[in-house]
Amino acid sequence: xxxxxxxxxxxxxxxxxxxxxxxxxxxxxxxxxxxxxxxxxxxxxxxxxxxxxxxxxxxxxxxxxxxxxxxxxxxxxxxxxxxxxxxxxxxxxxxxxxxxxxxxxxxxxxxxxxxxxxxxxxxxxxxxxxxxxxxxxxxxxxxxxxxxxxxxxxxxxxxxxxxxxxxxxxxxxxxxxxxxxxxxxxxxxxxxxxxxxxxxxxxxxxxxxxxxxxxxxxxxxxxxxxxxxxxx
Amino acid sequence: xxxxxxxxxxxxxxxxxxxxxxxxxxxxxxxxxxxxxxxxxxxxxxxxxxxxxxxxxxxxxxxxxxxxxxxxxxxxxxxxxxxxxxxxxxxxxxxxxxxxxxxxxxxxxxxxxxxxxxxxxxxxxxxxxxxxxxxxxxxxxxxxxxxxxxxxxxxxxxxxxxxxxxxxxxxxxxxxxxxxxxxxxxxxxxxxxxxxxxxxxxxxxxxxxxxxxxxxxxxxxxxxxxxxxxxxxxxxxxxxxxxxxxxxxxxxxxxxxxxxxxxxxxxxxxxxxxxxxxxxxxxxxxxxxxxxxxxxxxxxxxxxxxxxxxxxxxxxxxxxxxxxxxxxxxxxxxxxxxxxxxxxxxxxxxxxxxxxxx
Numbered sequence: 001x002x003x004x005x006x007x008x009x010x011x012x013x014x015x016x017x018x019x020x021x022x023x024x025x026x027x028x029x030x031x032x033x034x035x036x037x038x039x040x041x042x043x044x045x046x047x048x049x050x051x052x053x054x055x056x057x058x059x060x061x062x063x064x065x066x067x068x069x070x071x072x073x074x075x076x077x078x079x080x081x082x083x084x085x086x087x088x089x090x091x092x093x094x095x096x097x098x099x100x101x102x103x104x105x106x107x108x109x110x111x112x113x114x115x116x117x118x119x120x121x122x123x124x125x126x127x128x129x130x131x132x133x134x135x136x137x138x139x140x141x142x143x144x145x146x147x148x149x150x151x152x153x154x155x156x157x158x159x160x161x162x163x164x165x166x167x168x169x170x171x172x173x174x175x176x177x178x179x180x181x182x183x184x185x186x187x188x189x190x191x192x193x194x195x196x197x198x199x200x201x202x203x204x205x206x207x208x209x210x211x212x213x214x215x216x217x218x219x220x221x222x223x224x225x226x227x228x229x230x231x232x
Numbered sequence: 233x234x235x236x237x238x239x240x241x242x243x244x245x246x247x248x249x250x251x252x253x254x255x256x257x258x259x260x261x262x263x264x265x266x267x268x269x270x271x272x273x274x275x276x277x278x279x280x281x282x283x284x285x286x287x288x289x290x291x292x293x294x295x296x297x298x299x300x301x302x303x304x305x306x307x308x309x310x311x312x313x314x315x316x317x318x319x320x321x322x323x324x325x326x327x328x329x330x331x332x333x334x335x336x337x338x339x340x341x342x343x344x345x346x347x348x349x350x351x352x353x354x355x356x357x358x359x360x361x362x363x364x365x366x367x368x369x370x371x372x373x374x375x376x377x378x379x380x381x382x383x384x385x386x387x388x389x390x391x392x393x394x395x396x397x398x399x400x401x402x403x404x405x406x407x408x409x410x411x412x413x414x415x416x417x418x419x420x421x422x423x424x425x426x427x428x429x430x431x432x433x434x435x436x437x438x439x440x441x442x443x444x445x446x447x448x449x450x451x452x453x454x455x456x457x458x459x460x461x462x463x464x465x466x467x468x469x470x471x472x473x474x475x476x477x478x479x480x481x482x483x484x485x486x487x488x489x490x491x492x493x494x495x496x497x498x499x500x501x502x503x504x505x506x507x508x509x510x511x512x513x514x515x516x517x518x519x520x521x522x523x524x525x526x527x528x529x530x531x532x533x534x535x536x537x538x539x540x541x542x543x544x545x546x547x548x549x550x551x552x553x554x555x556x557x558x559x560x561x562x563x564x565x566x567x568x569x570x571x572x573x574x575x576x577x578x579x580x581x582x583x584x585x586x587x588x589x590x
Contacts, residue, residue, distance in 0.1 A: 082398055100401070
């Protein structure tokens with residue numbers, strides 16, 4: 001995998017490079033000190049992973065992300081000191097959001113998940129799937145989209161319509177995070193930013209039906225304060 | 233002790249009122265051709281107004297309770313019956329005391345002393361009630377405004393941006409592995425800044441010397457983060473060192489200069505901090521060699537990246553306004569070519585006693 005690190009601070013770039021060098025699937029690491037350079041490199045390099053600082057003097061991380069190619073889109077991981085931009089980051093389909101300072105394990109886990117995600121999305125794109133790619137299984141759960149049937153370990157799981165819709169919304173992201181707000185809009189059609197526990201209660205129901213241990217979910221994972229994602 | 237003080241203030245105030253009315257009564261009596269001794273007039277007035285001193289506490293207590301009523305009409309409606317009861321009671325007390333002291337010039341029994349006094353003064357007492365309640369409300373509003381101003385000032389006393397804190401921790405975490413000594417130095421510098429941030433008793437003002445010391449810690453951290461791409465110089469007039477300035481006045485300006493001065497691949501960003509004293513004026517300058525101010529992004533916007541340095545500038549502006557009013561000047565300008573860059577200028581009255589503005 002090819003990775004680009006975009007940060008205007010040299011020590012911060014070295015810190016991330018140090019972690020990425022420990023991962024043997026990361027074969028090449030490029031660095032950029034500015035947003036403009038990053039846009040250039042994104043066009044030329046076709047990277048798999050982009051680690052983007054949000055606050056930069058010339059072009060901010062969001063502007064750089066917008067310039068990433070649509071055809072072979074990389075997994076964008078925002079790396080920033082403060083979580084005020086998290087919701088916006090996930091709304092533009094960022095893969096993950098790292099808060100500075102981070103530990104090595106957090107970065108390595110993110111890269112591993114991104115690797116899975118990229119492999120899945122590339123395979124789905126090259127296959128003859130009609131429409132957008134959707135994850136079809138995680139853990140011992142499999143989903144038949146034609147019949148709307150969800151099976152766990154071969155046994156049929158009874159999902160209510162909203163639970164099924166919520167599951168599909170999460171599967172469509174293939175491991176990317178969905179914010180609560182996005183899910184509310186997509187599944188319940190709320191146009192306004194309403195405070196609601198609806199998503200959480202439905203996620204709890206899904207976990208009870210699909211997780212081996214609903215108290216310690218391994219597949220329908222909470223991303224603290226933002227939302228949820230599927231882990232295979 | 234506080235209660236005693238309040239009682240003294242209330243009785244003192246009503247005594248003053250009694251003296252004023254005594255003067256008025258004296259001339260009124262004279263113009264009517266009759267004669268009263270000053271001592272009788274004073275006794276008469278003091279009995280009347282000290283009755284009000286007794287009733288001041290219940291009026292204020294009710295007014296304090298009544299502030300929860302938001303609608304003016306409802307507020308007046310609530311005050312009216314209380315005003316009547318207190319007005320009549322106060323007049324009755326006045327009448328009783330006047331009878332007991334034998335101040336009435338015409339023959340009175342205890343009961344007629346009271347009824348006469350009530351009949352004569354209850355309407356006037358409604359006005360006095362309105363005045364007391366009104367003063368209470370005005371005093372309360374003034375006190376609230378003062379507290380609000382203090383709170384605003386406290387909030388405005390510069391605080392470290394969370395961005396800066398977490399970025400610094402991140403830089404330290406990079407240095408921990410590659411240069412432990414540098415990591416150590418940064419931890420020391422950051423600790424100094426945090427120590428200052430956590431200081432509970434810090435007022436809105438510090439001496440320029442202290443401010444520059446803090447700024448030195450801040451700059452050292454930024455220099456570590458940006459390495460060779462940043463050079464900061466201090467040029468301080470020794471006669472200005474003991475000047476009193478708002479806390480963290482320069483920090484947001486320097487932060488801004490560094491943020492926009494460090495242009496990627498554009499050579500070394502140079503930031504100069506200068507302080508001079510000219511008579512009773514203190515001049516402060518922060519200058520950079522960056523691209524200068526473009527649009528309004530730098531002045532009060534957060535830019536695309538949502539920096540927070542824009543907030544710092546707005547904060548600086550607000551604090552200067554709060555502390556010095558029209559006695560200050562704060563400009564952000566572009567230096568014309570060939571030098572270029574942005575220049576922030578602050579001019580405030582020179583003072584070396586913090587208490588002047590406390």
